[in-house]
């Protein structure tokens with residue numbers, strides 16, 4: 001018999017390094033085990049699983065088909081799902097307003113340009129948030145702007161952007177809001193109708209703690225159906241994907257069957273934890289444990305506390321010339337802890353995520369690992 005620890009990890013899974021990253025993430029043993037089946041894409045069990053997953057996703061978003069929303073699953077990583085929305089729902093005469101304060105917002109602008117969608121950009125520093133006033137000014141200046149896109153939890157820095165406030169302004173002005181909620185959905189509550197979100201995008205392997213393999217789109221049916229015929233690609237055509245799922249319940253192309261089975265188990269585990277509120281509680285505890293510990297070593301988060309989310313935290317490099325990310329990363333990795341390089345344009349930094357199947361004790365272990373690593377590198381503490 002395998003020994004399972006209090007967090008549901010076995011000796012085998014404990015030998016895997018813990019991933020303090022924005023993804024792929026550490027997942028539970030039971031989520032991985034759920035993949036030990038081969039189901040055909042037309043199998044009744046599989047089709048029923050997909051249907052139930054789609055309904056459960058709507059429930060997490062606080063909406064339903066009856067209230068006018070649809071959940072669509074799209075093969076690929078999160079970026080594919082974002083590109084599917086952008087390239088499917090903006091008509092030829094549409095114009096996009098993109099709010100950018102990090103790499104994922106910038107990626108959306110690159111996508112729009114690739115699809116020749118006219119795009120206006122409001123860019124602000126990576127540790128600041130866009131304001132309602134900026135958005136209102138841009139929308140008033142250009143009546144042709146039909147869609148606004150923003151990132152909820154900008155994983156580049158860990159900042160939370162004010163979706164609800166901006167969403168209300170966008171809705172009041174009759175525009176459509178697309179939200180990249182990749183690293184927030186499932187753990188950061190967001191009321192879609194109140195926030196005026198028409199399209200929300202996330203992925204299987206973020207806060208819901210499934211394995212990578214597909215993205216998720218929750219769309220308000222009315223604008224979604226009205227935009228049918230706008231798709232600029234075949235494989236990422238969101239309407240065609242939805243019609244397939246609604247029609248015979250199947251994906252148009254080979255479905256990520258194993259990832260979907262894992263996801264069903266991940267949804268059960270999310271429920272068991274108390275849904276998004278319960279998950280938020282654990283992630284908040286993880287984040288608080290990390291920040292308190294890192295502060296005790298002399299590290300200060302890059303994002304001001306008022307805007308700092310509880311998903312991932314960016315720390316600027318210590319000023320000590322002995323510090324190199326390569327050595328710091330490798331020594332931590334050798335101790336079984338994987339952190340993430342920074343992605344800021346202006347500053348050398350590293351990131352530490354606390355989502356996935358991680359608990360405060362894991363964050364405590366990470367801080368202790370950092371303390372030992374700095375000592376080994378001859379770096380004085382506090383840094």
Ligand SMILES: Cc1ncc(COP(=O)(O)O)c(C=O)c1O
Nearest residue numbers: 022077078079104155180182183
């Ligand atoms: C906010 C955000 N958007 C988009 C992505 C891209 O997702 P993927 O790497 O799964 O394509 C990520 C990935 O971390 C993200 O955090």
